[in-house]
Amino acid sequence: MANLELFDQDLIDNPSARVPVCLVLDTSGSMSGDKIDELNRGVQLFFNEVREDEMASLSAEISIITFGGTVQQVVEFANIENQTVPNLTPTGRTPMGEAVNLALDVLEARKKTYASLGVDYYQPWLVLMTDGAPTDDITGAARRTSELIQNNKLTIFPIGIGAEAHMPTLQQFSPKLPPVKLKGLNFNEFFLWLSQSITMKSQSTPGEDVKALPINPWADLTL
Amino acid sequence: MELKALLDKYIVFIDTSTWLYPEANDWITEQLPQALKESEKRVRISGKVVEEVTKHIKNGDEALSKQAKQTAQLLNQYHKDEIIEVYQDPDDPFQDQAILAMFMKYRTKFPLAMVTQDRNFALDVENLNKQGSVQSTNTILVFYIDIFGKLMRWDYGVKEHEKRMQSSHSSHQGQAGDRNERSDRNDKSERSEKSSKPKEKIVALPLGTKVETGLDTELPVSHFPSEGESVRTDAFGELQLMKELGKGGEGSVFLTSNGMVCKIYTKMTKARYEKLKLMLDIPFNKEGICWPQSLAYNSKGECIGYMMSAASGKVMQLSMFHKKLLEKNFPHWNRGHLVELALTILDKIKYLHDRNIIIGDINPFNIMIKDYNEVYFVDTDSYQIVNYPCPVGTINFTPPEAQGMRYHEYLRTFEHEQFAVATLVFMTLMPGKPPYAQQGGGTPGENIKNMEFPYPFGDSKGNAPDGVWRYIWSHFTYKLKEKFYQAFAENKRFSTDDWIQMLESYLYAIKRGHSNDEIWPMSNKVSEENAVEVTCNQCSSQFVMHEEKKNDLDAQGKFYICNACLMKNKLTRVQRDEAAATSSAATGKSQATTRRTSSFGTNTAAKTTTRSATSAAMQARARANSRSSTASSSSARMGASGNAAHTSSSTPVVVFTPKPPGLLMQGIKFIASKIKK
Structure with missing residues (x-):
């Protein structure tokens, strides 16, 4: 069908409640080298894991927003079967505030789509990863996430990568859970954990208090 | 005779x-x-x-x-x-x-x-x-x-099929309950003795009265055996744990050397131990319910789990709660099979209910489906047994009055359970769609608390989810719709027997061709006498429309749009709105950012597009889409509004003249004259 991307029949046919997940990833210049390679491998693994789990593949919907120079929605929400994972390349500065704002807009719009078609959904998850400090003003975006989190309308996973990651900034986005520093470049462990947490979530009903799995395998607990 | x-x-x-x-x-x-x-x-x-x-x-x-x-x-x-x-x-x-x-x-x-x-x-x-x-x-x-x-x-107020069911698992409580209304108890017991063929006596547990205390008290266990090790059992001697079949929050399940399955907990509580003993105490023999058969011990004689028969098939959620899963796993099924599956499940629930066992956590992850006539109930150790509550549950299967209550802190009643049974029946016949999923609306829990059932019945129009769900609903028999409506909008609770009877008559209607046998009907029900065939102005396919609807559209000079196109138009519109919402919010800013980055002069990945470009592309596709169809974008809009009109009358569009026809009047006159004599 010519308009495949705009016409996602699965939105109607699939009765499973959806878990919208937005990955907001730092692709600024400082991510060059091993970091971006490991991140790319991790994201790839994440998509494969979700695809392979029958329940998660019916429930999870994934979007990716990158901030590296520009803010780009490199993967739009869709049925995961129809999505391709781009190779991320590092460049430019770190407009984190704008990226989080876009992520919130995108998630809000997706929820509206679910509601207007009568599809049940969970409150969205936002994964925010950075190896540095923002180059734009994050106060507006941080206020938005904080408000959503206080009203149980969003779960955020702020992750710091490497020694330069500015943890106090990440803390501003997350009034409930403290940010976590990734152990080394264990992106794979993180994304494996994330897909397993989605699987658990997808076996509950929206509104149920499902705790994410323990974070030990990928978190740097010396923080 | x-x-x-x-x-x-x-x-x-x-x-x-x-x-x-x-x-x-x-x-x-x-x-x-x-x-x-x-x-x-x-x-x-x-x-x-x-x-x-x-x-x-x-x-x-x-x-x-x-x-x-x-x-x-x-x-x-x-x-x-x-x-x-x-x-x-x-x-x-x-x-x-x-x-x-x-x-x-x-x-x-x-x-x-x-x-x-x-x-x-x-x-x-x-x-x-x-x-x-x-x-x-x-x-x-x-x-x-x-x-x-x-x-x-x-036969003493009992139908043949009910007697069959009774003799198969020796129950008569449900019918006895029905009869209570008109007869006293002594009379009833006399009758049920007469009606019963030789049968085992049902041993029903007492209903719980209050949650047992000290449930979390942990029993000391020195070692929990794992794969390759052996366990001791009362009933089957020493058994080898051959293979771990699955792992959950409470423990693991192993295939053992005698072909049965052993569940081994990660911790043993007093509640688990006492509950298992109660479960083992009553006579229980029902194919397809993986009931505990024996306690299992480690080498020191500490209880660490229990033995049960092996289940087969896939969990219900993954066997059939999506069109593509259902078509993959059971390609030859039609609607009649769904009804038979529901009856197979209800038969087991009835067996439990006859013994005052409340499942508690009814949900599509602890029922496994092998075929429509072969299912397995697993995780039976979570069932509510006397004063030991079922400590788990899910929102969709929790009735309004218990929403927000903590599952391990209260004893469920049959009324609670009946809500879950109704939900399971609904989700079996509408494969995977929960009864309260709707357009707009709140969270599932809120919708249940408010009893906001979105499907149309009588004067209630409803805001049912888009797509096939409305069509399935429209093809249900009147009685079935009424029953669901009473259960989910009016909060009436029906016994398992009620649902069995309801589904048997629905099955019969399907088998006799009185009700649609398709699992996924493509349109609302239109009775033959009112059906007119028209051509879709958008895709030129032929489809059937209710005569009145056609007349309405003609009167307003509107196009005929088939359901597939209506759906496509709505999806396109919704997704275009979504794209627009995220692009307009940021256009100015992101362009500025784009300019800014160009000064950094590094390459932007060829595969990626900037946000504004993405949305522009999506809009271009949307325009191409409406151009590619024969209808203009205004007709697509019309189609959408036509959809609303269409669906608002989506109870069976069968209309009868209210005035009795001549022949009937004659009949009544004749009978009246007879009566006078």
Whole structure:
């Protein structure tokens, strides 16, 4: 069908409640080298894991927003079967505030789509990863996430990568859970954990208090 | 007994319920008249039949009114053929009582028979056989028409299929409960003894009264065996743990050397131990319920889990709760199979309920489906046993009054459970769609608390989810819709027996071709007499539309758009809105950022597009989409609004003239004249 991307029949046919997940990833210049390679491998693994789990593949919907120079929605929400994972390349500065704002807009719009078609959904998850400090003003975006989190309308996973990651900034986005520093470049462990947490979530009903799995395998607990 | 033999020997009465029973249609329009003519006999009806039929024509809902209209015509035909006679006691308006009195009076003189679908009435008539000082040689026979259109004997108010079910798992509580309304308890027990063929005695556990305390007290365990090690069991001796089959929050499940399965916990609590002992104490033997068969111990003799029979199949959620899963796993199923599957599941639930066992956490992850007639209930150790609650649950299967309560802190009631059963039946027939999923609305928990059931029934229009779900609903029989509506909008609770009866008649309607056998119908139900074929102005396909709807569209000069196109248009519109919402919010800013980055001069990945470019591309696709169809974008909009109009009338679009037709009036006049005599 010519308009495949705009016409996602699965939105109607699939009765499973959806878990919208937005990955907001730092692709600024400082991510060059091993970091971006490991991140790319991790994201790839994440998509494969979700695809392979029958329940998660019916429930999870994934979007990716990158901030590296520009803010780009490199993967739009869709049925995961129809999505391709781009190779991320590092460049430019770190407009984190704008990226989080876009992520919130995108998630809000997706929820509206679910509601207007009568599809049940969970409150969205936002994964925010950075190896540095923002180059734009994050106060507006941080206020938005904080408000959503206080009203149980969003779960955020702020992750710091490497020694330069500015943890106090990440803390501003997350009034409930403290940010976590990734152990080394264990992106794979993180994304494996994330897909397993989605699987658990997808076996509950929206509104149920499902705790994410323990974070030990990928978190740097010396923080 | 052969119908002809019955008519030769007996004076046969037919009650209104049978005249109006859709599944009796064949019997009453073909077999009975023919047999009557051959025997030169007449059936009898009471005047009540005429009154009730007339009342239903005027006041019934559409389906009932249609049925009543046909019955009136039929009565007229019977009269013309001189195969019917009306019995009327003009002094007694309470016809049931009049008939009973008449039966009482004449039962010694004449052999009498009654055909009725009404369980209570059947029981009253049957009871006449036991009353009075004179033991008559004539036994009054009471019949009903079963879901396959066959004439069957009532047996102490119990239908044949129910007796079958009783003997298969020896239960009679449900029926006994039904009968309570009209008979005292002593009478009931006497009857159920008589009705029962040889059967084992049901040992029902007492219902819980208050949650046991100290549930979390942990019992010391030195070692939990794992794969390759062995366990000791009371019933099966020492067994090897061959292979870990699965792992959950509470523990792991292993295949053992005798082919059975062993669940080993990660910690042993007093509650688990005591509950398992209670479960092992009662006689329990039901195929497909993986009930504990024996405790399992480690080498030190500490209890660490239990043995059960192996399950087979895939969890319900992953077997069938998506069109593509259902088509992959059960490619040959049709709707009848879904109903049979629901009946298979209900049969097991009934077995549990008869023993006062409340499942508690009914959900599609602890039922495994092998086929429509083979299912397995797993995780039975979470069931509520006396004062040990079921500590888990899910929102969708929790009734409004228990939303927000903590599962391990209260004992569930049968009323709670009945809500879960209704939800499971709904989600089986609408594969995977929870009853309260809707357009707009709140979270699932909020929707349940507010009893916001979105499917249309009667005057309630509803905001049902888009797509096939509405069509499935529209094809349900009236009775089934009514039942779901009562359960989910009016918060009525129905017993497992109620659902079994409901689904048996739905299954029958499907098998007889009275109800759609498709799992995924493509459109709302349109009765044949009102169907007109039109061409979709958008995709040029032929489709069927209700005549009135076509007239409306014609009057307003609007196009005909088929369901597939309506859906496509709506999806396109919704997704375009989504794209627009995220692009407009940021256009200015992101362009600025783009310019800014260009000064950094590094490459942007060729695969990625900037946000504004993405949305522009999406809009271009959207435009291309509406151009590619024959309709303009305005007609697409029309289609969408047409959709709203279409769906607002999405209860079966079957319309009847309210005025009784001439033939019917004649029939009523005839019967009235008869009554005067």
